[in-house]
Amino acid sequence: MEAVGIASASLTTESRVLSTISCSQSKSSGVVPSSLAFPRNVFRIGAPQGRLAVKRSLAARQQRKSTKISCGPADGNSVATEKAPVASEPAEIPIEKRYAAFPSVLDINAIREILPHRFPFLLVDRVIEYNPGVSAVGIKNVTINDNFFPGHFPERPIMPGVLMVEAMAQVGGIVMLQPDVGGSKENFFFAGVDKVRFRKPVIAGDTLVMRMTLVKLRMGIAKMEGKAYVGNDLVCEGEFLMALSS
Structure with missing residues (x-):
């Protein structure tokens, strides 16, 4: 033994x-002896199992990379790790710059030089756009002190529609009463209105902005289009006829 x-x-x-x-x-x-070699079917890349193993390995590697790059919720949206900068509070706007002011092309004294109307029937306070013989934009500041409010109406003050039309006609007179147009305030008359519509009431505290545009002038008769606004709201519109004579 x-x-x-x-x-x-x-x-x-x-x-x-x-x-x-x-x-x-x-x-x-460079040759591996057969006694030490692994079975060929295990590491044969061409075999279906080998392809599947390689695909799984590559997919796992890619997943590990993507996991390192972004970490987020399950829906796939990545979560930023850096904090967003906090916006500073805007500086308070001075009161004089907070609201737009109307320009003044013609003040009340210049308007009185053009129109023959006087208190209490001068209904244009300022002209903010002016193209003689073509168009003009005027404003009427509607206040509770206007003499028509006590009777229209005591419990609910509303500017009468006929006075809105009159105010628009006065802006039309400012357009037409010019020497090159041929108008004269001694012979200027409101001849007629057509297609007038009142869209919304005008109350105390409103600023009535009126635009009048010349459409046609023939044989001393001017046809004009007018629109009046309060803010962005159209409150009145219509067509106007003015009679001019030298």
């Missing part, structure tokens, strides 16, 4: 030596 054990031990040692020699030879020749 002792001799058999020694013989088997020597055989084991010899096989180890042969294995070491064969491994060194395979390294120098």
Whole structure:
């Protein structure tokens, strides 16, 4: 039994030596011995299982990269890690710059030089746009002190529609009463109105903005179009006829 054990031990040692020699030879020749090679079907890239394993490996690698780049909720929207800059509070706008002011092209004194009307029937306070013989934009500041409010109406003061039409006609007179147009305030008459519509009531505190535009002038009769606004709301519109004579 002792001799058999020694013989088997020597055989084991010899096989180890042969294995070491064969491994060194395979390294120098680049050929792996068949006894040390892995089964070919395990690492064969062309096999379907090999392709699937490679795809899974690439997908897992890509997922790890994307996980490192962005971390967010399950819906896929990434969450920014940097805090957004906090906007500073805007500076308070001075009261004189907070609301737009109407320009003054013709003040009340210039209007009195053109129109023959006087208190309490001068209904244009200022002209803010003016193109003689073509168009003009005038304003009427409607206040509770206007003399028509006590009777129209005591419980609900509303500017009478006929006075809105009169105010618009006076703006039309400012357009036409010019020397180059041929008008004269001694011979200027309101000849007629047509297609007048009142869209909304005008009350105390409103600023009535009226635009009058010349449409046609023939044989001393001027046809004009007029529109009146309060803010962005159209409150009155119509067509006007003015009679001019020198």
